[in-house]
Amino acid sequence: MSFRSRLLSATLLLATVLAIGPVAGASAGGSGEARAVAAAMKARAAAPARSRANEVVVSDARGSRVVRVRDVAKASRAIAKRSDVTSVTPNYIAHVSGWVPPDPGNASAPGGWQSLQWNFLPETGVNAPEAWANLARAGRPGGKGVIVAVLDTGVAYANRGRFLRSPDFSPSRFVKGWDFANNDPYPNDDNGHGTHVASTIAEGTGNTIGLTGLAYGVKIMPVKVLDAEGEGDSGRIAAGIRYAADHGAQVINLSFEFPSDITRSQIPNILNAIRHARRKGTLVVGASGNAAAAAVAYPARSSDVLSVGATTQHGCQADYSNEGADLDIVAPGGGVDAALEGDPFCRPLEPPGLDIFQMTFTSSPRRFGLPDGYIGTSMAAPHASATAALVIASGILGPKPTPNAIERRMELTAQDLGPAGKDPHYGWGRINAANATNPAIPVT
Numbered sequence: 001m002s003f004r005s006r007l008l009s010a011t012l013l014l015a016t017v018l019a020i021g022p023v024a025g026a027s028a029g030g031s032g033e034a035r036a037v038a039a040a041m042k043a044r045a046a047a048p049a050r051s052r053a054n055e056v057v058v059s060d061a062r063g064s065r066v067v068r069v070r071d072v073a074k075a076s077r078a079i080a081k082r083s084d085v086t087s088v089t090p091n092y093i094a095h096v097s098g099w100v101p102p103d104p105g106n107a108s109a110p111g112g113w114q115s116l117q118w119n120f121l122p123e124t125g126v127n128a129p130e131a132w133a134n135l136a137r138a139g140r141p142g143g144k145g146v147i148v149a150v151l152d153t154g155v156a157y158a159n160r161g162r163f164l165r166s167p168d169f170s171p172s173r174f175v176k177g178w179d180f181a182n183n184d185p186y187p188n189d190d191n192g193h194g195t196h197v198a199s200t201i202a203e204g205t206g207n208t209i210g211l212t213g214l215a216y217g218v219k220i221m222p223v224k225v226l227d228a229e230g231e232g233d234s235g236r237i238a239a240g241i242r243y244a245a246d247h248g249a250q251v252i253n254l255s256f257e258f259p260s261d262i263t264r265s266q267i268p269n270i271l272n273a274i275r276h277a278r279r280k281g282t283l284v285v286g287a288s289g290n291a292a293a294a295a296v297a298y299p300a301r302s303s304d305v306l307s308v309g310a311t312t313q314h315g316c317q318a319d320y321s322n323e324g325a326d327l328d329i330v331a332p333g334g335g336v337d338a339a340l341e342g343d344p345f346c347r348p349l350e351p352p353g354l355d356i357f358q359m360t361f362t363s364s365p366r367r368f369g370l371p372d373g374y375i376g377t378s379m380a381a382p383h384a385s386a387t388a389a390l391v392i393a394s395g396i397l398g399p400k401p402t403p404n405a406i407e408r409r410m411e412l413t414a415q416d417l418g419p420a421g422k423d424p425h426y427g428w429g430r431i432n433a434a435n436a437t438n439p440a441i442p443v444t
Contacts, residue, residue: 051072051090051091052066052090052091053072054068054069054070054072055067055068055069055072055090055091056069056072056075056076056079056088056089056090056091057087057088057089057090057091058079058085058087058088059085059086059087059088060082060084060085060086061084061086066091067079072090075088076088076089076090101113101132101205101206101212102206102208103204103205103206103207103208103209103210103211103212104208104209104210105117105210105211105357105370106370110208113210113211113212116211116354116357116370117211117212117357118313118332118353118354119313119331119332119334119356119383120212120214122434123315124311124312124313124314124315124332124345124353124430125332126214126331126332126383126387126430126431126432126433126434127432127433127434127435128212128214128433128434129434130433130434130438131214131387131390131433131434131436131437132205134390134394134434134437134438134439135217135390135393135394135437138393138394138395138437138439140217140393140394140395141216141217142202142205142213142215142216142217142218142390143215143216143217143218143386143389143390143392143393144217144218144393145217145218145393146215146217146218146219146250146251146389146392146393147175147218147219147220147221147248147249147250147251148201148202148215148218148219148220148221148249148250148251148252148253148385148386148389149177149220149221149222149223149244149249149251149252149253150194150197150198150201150220150221150222150223150253150382151223151225151226151237151240151241151244151252151253151254151256152189152193152194152197152198152222152223152224152225152226152253152255152256153189153190153191153192153193153194153224153226153227153228153230154179154181154187154188154189154190154191154194154195154222154224154226155169155174155177155187155188155189155194155195155198155220155222156169156188156189156195156360156361156365156368157169157173157174157177157187157188157189157198157220157222158171158174158186158188160186160188162364162365162366163188163189163190163365163366164361164365164366164368166195166199166203166359166360166361166368167209167210167359167368168199168203168204168207168209168210168211168359168368169198169199169202169203169204170204173202173204173219173220174219174220174221174222175219175220175221175247175248176221176247177221177222177223177224178223178224178240178243179224180223180224180225180232180236180237180239180240180243181224181225181226181227181232181236182224187222187223187224188224188365189222189224189360189361189365190227190228190365191226191227191228191229191230192360192361192362192371193226193230193255193360193378194222194224194226195359195360195361196356196358196360196374196379197253197255197378197379197381197382198220198222198382199211199213199358199359199360200213200214200356200358200379200382200383200386201213201214201215201218201220201253201382201385201386201389202214202215202216202217202218202219202220202386203216203358203359204216210359210370211357211358211359211370213358213386214382214383214386214387214390214433215385215386215387215389215390215393217393218386218389218393221244221247221248221249223240223243223244224240225237225239225240226256230256232256234267234269234270235269237254237256237270237273237299238269238270238272238273239273241254241270241273241274241276241277241284242273242276242277244277244282245273245276245277245280245282246280249277249282250281250282250283250389250392251282251283251284251285251385251388251389251392252277252282252283252284252285252385253285253381253382253385254284254285254286254287254299254300254305254381255286255287255377255378255379255381255382256287256378257287257288257289257290257291257297257298257299257300257322257377258297258298258299259297260289260291260293260295260297262297262298263298264298264301264302267298267299270298270299271299271302271304274299274302274304274305275304277304278304278403281400281402281403282403283306283388283403283406283407284299284302284304284305284306284403285305285306285308285381285382285384285385285388286299286300286302286305286306286307286308286381287300287307287308287376287377287378287380287381288300288307288308288309288310288321288322288323288327288377288380289321289322289377290320290321290322290376290377290378291320291322292319292320292321292322292338293322293323293324294322294323294324294424295322295323295324295326296309296322296323296324296326296327297322300326301326303326304403306328306329306384306388306403306407306410307326307327307328307329307427308328308329308330308331308377308380308381308383308384309321309322309323309327309329309330309331309333309377309380309425309426309427310330310331310332310333310334310335310375310376310377310379310380311330311331311332311333311380311417311426311430312332312333312334312335312336312337312352312353313332313334313352313353313354314337314345314346314347314350314353315345315417315430316337316338316340316343316345316346316347316348317330317337317338317340317343317346317417317418317425317426318333318334318335318336318337318338318375318377319335319336319337319338319339319348320335320336320375320376320377321333321338321377321380322377323424323425324424325424327424327425327426327427328407328411328427328428329384329410329411329414329426329427329428329429329430329431330380330417330426330427330429330430330431331380331381331383331384331430331431332356332379332380332383332430333356333375333376333377333378333379333380334352334353334354334355334356334374334375334376334379335352335353335355335375335376336348336352337350337352338425340418340425343418343425345417355372355373355374355375356374356375356379357370357371357372357374358370358374360374383431383433384410384431386433387410387431387433387436387437388406388410390433390436390437391406391409391410391436391437392406394437394439396409396437396439396443397409397443408444409436409443410428410431410436411427411428411429412428412444413432413435413436413438413441414427414428414429414430414431414432414435415429415430415431415432415435416428416429417429417430
């Protein structure tokens with residue numbers, strides 16, 4: 001996608017969505033889905049212990065080793081009689097404490113989402129399975145009870161005219177939003193970008209459809225501030241921010257940027273709206289920008305916004321991701337590795353890793369799939385918004401955490417990358433949703 005640098009006036013500026021890519025069953029189960037997740041996790045944890053057939057673990061002065069036997073019970077009794085043996089036990093099987101949903105992705109097999117959604121896995125992603133387990137244990141599966149506003153090209157949230165609701169969204173997943181691009185109460189998506197962003201946050205999970213969402217239990221407030229071309233002016237954006245904050249959004253996601261030559265003095269309405277949201281206790285999350293620039297783009301550059309850069313499947317900074325002193329944190333955005341000398345995770349001459357996959361519409365607002373081509377800081381930002389929602393729901397920071405407290409928790413529990421501590425390429429590091437929601441990690 002090309003990024004237009006069009007200035008309409010000092011107060012009417014265009015922002016563009018930050019994706020490099022397309023512009024153009026049964027439903028999820030709502031609260032029943034969340035209950036099913038918790039029930040499945042509890043059932044697995046309470047299941048009887050299992051062990052490997054025909055294997056025992058023998059411990060003696062030389063250490064411990066696995067021994068193959070024909071009959072575990074008989075062999076255990078016989079081996080235990082030896083004077084040099086300190087213990088003999090079945091070779092018990094452990095399982096991950098995180099929850100692995102059955103959603104198939106494009107593999108037509110339970111759990112197939114993992115072959116596409118590297119961004120949710122522990123290695124170079126945000127470790128969603130452990131975060132899901134943490135929230136289920138807290139009684140708030142998927143961030144239940146939190147409202148996240150997606151200010152974007154709209155969301156495929158409802159069936160209306162030529163628009164269809166995404167098959168991996170439940171009708172109960174949404175609260176009332178607004179369309180500031182057309183000044184009506186129907187924020188339907190006519191681009192696909194906003195639905196992709198909302199799906200990263202809250203796509204149906206555990207329902208055997210499509211892919212998964214990081215904070216699948218939250219409510220999404222769709223606020224359309226960008227048009228079908230992925231553009232929106234500062235007046236609409238400022239109004240959308242105020243609307244979201246005034247209607248109960250606890251997190252606001254901004255996956256768009258202004259041209260790099262825009263200064264804070266040219267968008268006072270947006271900065272005032274962001275300050276208004278902050279005063280109301282709403283965390284605003286913004287994409288750092290896709291110009292490979294040495295400075296974060298507005299609105300993410302504001303000190304009242306949690307700015308999010310992008311990393312690749314290899315764990316490197318993405319080559320398009322804006323950086324600088326105002327970069328707070330990074331999250332998966334896909335694409336080609338940056339050429340960062342001395343960074344062992346950066347391999348720019350090798351084939352790039354995968355894009356970011358979520359369900360959105362493809363050729364029309366009535367046809368849905370898992371399209372490739374979506375990379376960018378647009379895709380990184382909703383990982384941060386979803387993690388913030390999980391932190392709020394977890395209760396780790398108390399019942400009504402401030403934006404400052406949420407930001408600090410996410411930054412101090414991030415996976416440090418690059419030079420030790422905060423740096424211009426990665427900020428405080430890559431978001432780790434599992435650490436951020438782990439009650440065993442002290443709040444500092």
